[in-house]
Amino acid sequence: MGGVGRGALVFSDEFNGSVVDAAKWTVRDEERTEPSRTDGFRWWYKPSTVRVAEGNLAIDIAALGHGVYAGGRIDSHGKFDFTYGTIEFRIRFPPTQGHLSAAWLQASRGLADGARNAARGAEIDLIESNFAGDEYTATIHYGGYGAGHIKSAQRVNAPGLHSGYHTIGLSWSPSTLEFRYDGKPVRTVTDPALISTVAEFPILSQEILQWAQGSIADAPLDRASTLYVDYVRVWQ
Structure with a gap:
């Protein structure tokens, strides 16, 4: 499956199952509010926002409470990394509204x-x-x-x-x-x-950062705010 000039495929996830593959990825659960944040909002990476459906990784945006929001992150730290090569992601990006x-x-x-x-x-x-x-x-x-x-x-x-x-x-x-x-x-x-x-190891995330254009307060917080990832592939 390696592309022309890419070498051999050494890592891939096509997200064809029903859950995140724990042998490849860790789903994070931690607060990520920026110390410099001035708008009063707080945010977390939460496993509840991360799912696999219809051949995609999906990372949602959700409200946890008044002024408190959740994005999500998966990464392969301790499970896969590489030095030199080609990495490619196929992604559908939601509109940017404070995230x-x-x-x-x-x-x-x-x-x-x-x-x-x-x-x-x-x-x-x-x-x-x-x-x-x-x-x-x-x-x-x-x-x-x-x-x-x-x-x-x-x-x-x-x-x-x-x-x-x-x-x-x-x-x-x-x-x-x-x-x-x-x-x-x-x-x-x-x-x-x-x-x-x-x-280095790959990461996919949704971040509710103050410097992202727009306001998280205006985001629909439904599937229109979801990041969809069709695949991740690495060649060496």
């Missing part, structure tokens, strides 16, 4: 605090759908999440982002990160300071 959908990688050993480059591990956001229009950000974070945090972000034009399914891809080698939208390169990184050289 965003994300497909990303995280260094298995975490981000090294104070690191001046990404070689020892990075958070690589293939997509964060934080804009109401057809665009998103592709971002590389390193140096930890404290005072030494550094990020390199690029805004990506994404025709039809909130309509139908789209493929989100990344080809990662020791010399290049190539981000793709529907098979077309949208960001190419060759600066070695921005390229991780260590194992």
Whole structure:
């Protein structure tokens, strides 16, 4: 099943079952409210928002109480990671209304605090759908999440982002990160300071972040707010 130039398929989930495959993924349950948040809302990752149905992973948005909301996250930390290769997600993105959908990688050993480059591990956001229009950000974070945090972000034009399914891809080698939208390169990184050289694991999530455009108070909180993922595939 490897694509041309992609190598062998080393990991995949087509989400054809009835529940999340616990051998591949962990479903998170934790509060994620930003310390800097000023609008009074709180939010969590909750397993109750994560389901598998009709050949898709579905991550819903829900209200837990007044001003308290739930998104969701699955990740393969401790179950699958890789160093170099190609990863692709096929996703249907909901409208952005105070929440965003994300497909990303995280260094298995975490981000090294104070690191001046990404070689020892990075958070690589293939997509964060934080804009109401057809665009998103592709971002590389390193140096930890404290005072030494550094990020390199690029805004990506994404025709039809909130309509139908789209493929989100990344080809990662020791010399290049190539981000793709529907098979077309949208960001190419060759600066070695921005390229991780260590194992990373995939993550899918719905995040109720204050800097996402719109307000979560206006989101429908029904299936129109749901992130649908058809597959995740990794080749090496």
